[in-house]
Amino acid sequence: MVLPLKKSVEELEEESSPLPIGTYWQLVRRKFLRHRLALFGLIALSCVVCLSVFGPLFTSRAYDEMDLLNRFKPPLSAGYFFGTDELGRDVFVRIMYGGRISLFVGFTSALFSTGIGLLIGLLSGYLGGIVDRLLMRFVDVMLSIPLFPILLILTMVFGSGVKNTILVLTVFGWMGVSRLVRGVVLSLRENEYVMAARVLGTSKLKILFKHILPNVMPITIVSLTLNLSYAILAESSLSYLGLGIQPPTPSWGNMLQRAMNYILATGLEKTVPWWLVFFPGFMIFITVLSVNFLGDGLRDALDPRFVSES
Secondary structure (H helix, E strand, O other): OHHHHHHHHHHHHHHHOOOOHHHHHHHHHHHHHHOHHHHHHHHHHHHHHHHHHHHHHHOOOOOOOOOHHHOOOOOOEOOEOOOEOOOOOEHHHHHHHHHHHHHHHHHHHHHHHHHHHHHHHHHHHHHOHHHHHHHHHHHHHHHHOOHHHHHHHHHHHHOOOHHHHHHHHHHOOOHHHHHHHHHHHHHHOOOHHHHHHHHOOOOHHHHHHHHHHHHHHHHHHHHHHHHHHHHHHHHHHHHHOOOOOOOOOOOHHHHHHHHHHHHOOOOOOOOOOOHHHHHHHHHHHHHHHHHHHHHHHHHHHHOHHHHHHO
């Protein structure tokens, strides 16, 4: 009796996936390549990442190298592509180094927070009962905490910096993912192939990671892109408020914060240094916009209903 039942489980798994896995991913790729905004987002984000990671390797200037004789030089003057700041430092070089910090904080905290949300959503949705109620009430408590007062307290207690910024963004960034994953798992756990595997005596852990996890990965990937854009904006906001990355280490957020001290009034300087605000602000804008476009394209491409109709 065991062998026929085991065969029926495999048949039910095939019925639950109307397309072979190879064909599915081919259609996902085809749909993604037809999404022009998603392609723009992928190309733009790749350019920003390459500029930040590899750009500093091709310049002899350091991000903290000062040239006091060339303070507040506008772009394309005195050999400075993006101009200089109040200490004569090369804004272009600082943009590249700042991109390393902002992108590292964004990617790392997005990965950690998405992983935590995925794990909690899986456990909550599949186990149900008291585990589900406790975990969801904990999510409600986390969502009800006012973010910035807590950030002020954490900064006072633990200090600021790259590690603490990643920690804060991870701790307060996983709740949305857990709710999305939980909703998907609640529907998947009632599918025939999951029920058949349960009847066969398959362990809960194996069912969770073999039968359910692959089916929640599409929504998890989309959530990762949303968390990435949120993390980049949050890091920039924290650094702008003086709670994130601290000078002299550059990030796009603290470059904006420093620039606001000089953008409205520059003393005896003849030129308002608009470039100190424009370039870091533009990098934040184009990066977050690219990630959002990429997330929209992935959401459409990974939608099983759309793929099955293509």
